[in-house]
Amino acid sequence: MxxxxxxxxxxxxxxxxxxxxxxxxxxxxxxxxxxxxxxxxxxxxxxxxxxxxxxxxxxxxxxxxxxxxxxxxxxRTFDYMRSVPLLERATPLVVQLQQDTNERVELSLFNDLFIIFALRRQTKRQTFSSTLVGRQLPTVQTAGGRSIMAHLAPEQAEDIIVRSETMSRRSIPSTPKTTYDSGRIRAYVEQARQDGYAMAAEESLIGELNIAAAILDHRQQPIATIQLAGLTSDWTMESFARQYAPLIMGTARALSGKVGMA
CATH class of the missing domain: 1.10.10.10 (Winged helix-like DNA-binding domain superfamily/Winged helix DNA-binding domain)
Known part of the structure; x- marks a missing residue:
């Protein structure tokens, strides 16, 4: 004991x-x-x-x-936001990315089993709750979370998957397409390691595609993710990645390798 x-x-x-x-x-x-x-x-x-x-x-x-x-x-939210230099550096890039794509852009912070939205630039089609800073989603079921897991040591990523299985038994999936299947999540993370970005289809919101790339600190450890959201009525997974993967990875690289979040 x-x-x-x-x-x-x-x-x-x-x-x-x-x-x-x-x-x-x-x-x-x-x-x-x-x-x-x-x-x-x-x-x-x-x-x-x-x-x-x-x-x-x-x-x-x-x-x-x-x-x-x-x-x-x-x-207290204001106190936290102004204490994180990453958010100040990221704000103009998030604004520019939203203007360039006309899609929703968000920067989320890595918090173990969850990612937490810290900066969001939405389009007019978004629901109120999906635009709020502070919303959190499970790491394993988001493109942003999987992009982060792709930069963790394999044993760290596996630990998140195992503990998320336990959490999933007590939670309600965001959509009918949300997966906590460990095999599929491992495959998604491995694909993100190879591609340099992660994708998810309708796991957080029906009708929505997401593409994301991890932001790394000066030790090359993932601390956050930059994510772009589009509609399945406008894009296929392949066309969305072809159009925006280079842009989202470039933005993540521009924010990476400086210092930690402090």
């Missing part, structure tokens, strides 16, 4: 867990719903919620009923 971490603050972790409950329930939640989502008892939930409301990280819902994420969370 592992020893307890003496530096770990359990009460702080519980407060953050209360905030994270809104990831799967993006509406106003009652005290009972927060208790159900977190597994905390009423006293703990009440004290944590009261503290977070006092600090501005939670707000009361309409008519003072229930709780919703507070605007102060956006301030």
């Amino acid at each position: 592992s020893r307890p971490d003496p530096l770990f603050v359990q009460s702080l972790a519980k407060g953050l867990e209360l905030l994270e409950a809104f990831e799967h329930h993006p509406t106003t939640m009652s005290m009972n719903e927060l208790m159900e989502m977190t597994g905390f008892d009423r006293s703990t939930t009440q004290r944590m919620a009261h503290t977070l409301v006092s600090l501005g990280y939670l707000e009361r819902g309409a008519g003072g009923k229930g709780f919703t994420p507070g605007k102060k969370i956006l301030q």
Whole structure:
């Protein structure tokens, strides 16, 4: 049995867990719903919620009923975004890529089993939730994630695949075409190693194709990915890759090899 971490603050972790409950329930939640989502008892939930409301990280819902994420969370998002030089360097290139292709462009950060959207330039056809910074998707089911895995050591990529299998048993696929099949994912990653870019068809959104290339740090380790999204009604996988693979790889190279994200 592992020893307890003496530096770990359990009460702080519980407060953050209360905030994270809104990831799967993006509406106003009652005290009972927060208790159900977190597994905390009423006293703990009440004290944590009261503290977070006092600090501005939670707000009361309409008519003072229930709780919703507070605007102060956006301030911490701002703090993070301006602390990552990669995002500042990438912004003009993302803008230019969107103008050159008239397709949605996104830069996502690698976060183990997930990639997290950090910069997005959308077209008018996108849905609201798909345009928001902070959205995360499983690494194994995205072109961006697979482009990153292609630059990891084989044992690191395999570890992500194995742990994602466990996660998939508790999650709902994004679309009917989303795959967690380990054999297929390994094949996609190997193809990305050979090609220098990865592709995915309708695994994140029905009717959408994605092509992506990894951004590497000064140690040649993948830290992010640049991704382009097109419609299956406009492109085949082959024509989309033929048109945009050189452009997406060139943008990734331009952002690679400088420094880490710090």
